[in-house]
Amino acid sequence: MSLLDLAPVVPVVVVDDAETAVPLARALVTGGLPMIEITLRTPAALEAVRRVAAEVPEAVVGAGTVRTPDDVEAAVEAGARFLVSPGTTPALLAALLGSGVLFLPGAATATEAMTLAERGIKEMKFFPAEAAGGVAYLKSLGGPLPDVRFCPTGGVTPRNAPSYLALPNVGCVGGSWLTPADALASGDFGRIEKLAAEAATLRP
Numbered sequence: 001m002s003l004l005d006l007a008p009v010v011p012v013v014v015v016d017d018a019e020t021a022v023p024l025a026r027a028l029v030t031g032g033l034p035m036i037e038i039t040l041r042t043p044a045a046l047e048a049v050r051r052v053a054a055e056v057p058e059a060v061v062g063a064g065t066v067r068t069p070d071d072v073e074a075a076v077e078a079g080a081r082f083l084v085s086p087g088t089t090p091a092l093l094a095a096l097l098g099s100g101v102l103f104l105p106g107a108a109t110a111t112e113a114m115t116l117a118e119r120g121i122k123e124m125k126f127f128p129a130e131a132a133g134g135v136a137y138l139k140s141l142g143g144p145l146p147d148v149r150f151c152p153t154g155g156v157t158p159r160n161a162p163s164y165l166a167l168p169n170v171g172c173v174g175g176s177w178l179t180p181a182d183a184l185a186s187g188d189f190g191r192i193e194k195l196a197a198e199a200a201t202l203r204p
């Protein structure tokens with residue numbers, strides 16, 4: 001299975017209250033986006049992963065902001081089916097390779113992408129997508145590295161997502177716009193479902 005081909009958009013979520021995780025994941029799935037990346041940025045994150053893994057089998061739940069081997073171990077133990085990192089260190093890469101689950105390691109330069117490709121990894125997260133150079137930059141990487149595919153994340157919006165998705169070296173994009181903090185705080189899962197439904201049609 002390729003993580004890049006599961007859905008056009010990977011919702012990147014910051015969960016402050018683990019109670020919201022299950023209805024949130026259901027809203028995303030109902031809207032048409034099966035993947036959910038729960039960032040390990042809050043104390044509630046691992047419990048959120050655990051609940052979605054246990055209660056929403058139709059979702060493909062993963063952990064984001066994975067930075068250390070300890071993060072890898074904790075996320076897999078909680079039930080994460082994939083792991084996403086903002087960048088890649090040798091220690092983190094070793095842990096990801098040993099994790100037994102799918103992963104998208106972060107890369108932002110030709111050297112970083114080539115270093116991962118040397119290890120047989122041809123699918124990665126491009127972060128921070130807009131700040132690092134956006135669509136033009138990724139298009140340029142596609143010349144010398146046509147066999148490497150990316151999930152650009154960071155500054156991706158419904159407006160610029162179609163330009164990324166039109167590139168041959170982009171499989172999907174990631175973004176936090178599907179789960180606005182105020183919608184989560186107020187329990188407005190209908191709004192999240194609608195945002196997911198709009199995003200699900202983004203692939204040209």
Ligand SMILES: O=C(O)C(=O)C[C@H](O)[C@H](O)COP(=O)(O)O
Pocket residue numbers: 012039064065066084085086127153154155156174175176177
């Ligand atoms: O948490 C991580 O692992 C990251 O690498 C950062 C996230 O991918 C971005 O924060 C999402 O970017 P926005 O859609 O611009 O909010």
